[in-house]
Amino acid sequence: MTPARAASTRTTAPASWTRTTRSAASGPPTSGTVNPAQSGRLVYLQQYGNKVWTTIASVKQTSTGYYAFGIKPKVRGLVAYRVVFTADADHAQSISANKTLSVS
Secondary structure (H helix, E strand, O other), rough: OOOOOOOOOOOOOOEEEEEEEOOOOEEEEEEOOOOOOOOOOEEEEEEEOEEEEEEEEEEEOOOOOEEEEOOOOOOOOEEEEEEEEEEEEEEEOOOOOEEEEOOO
């Protein structure tokens, strides 16, 4: 009899935003902590446009799961972002809540 495979661990990758209104010259930083931490694994920043999410940056999380992105919007108006941690053999994918920034 083959032992049952363990279910994927639920992973969370919340994102916090310092401001929701910025000029096009400098965007707000966003940061968070992946739980459970996966040191060195990539976390992706995605931007919504033309009805699709596109990865615009990636960073490696620290040994504590911490990550941070600096955002420099290239367009004015309302811009939606989210943070994605992709699944692996034993961790489920996690996607943060969408955050819409007003860029002037």
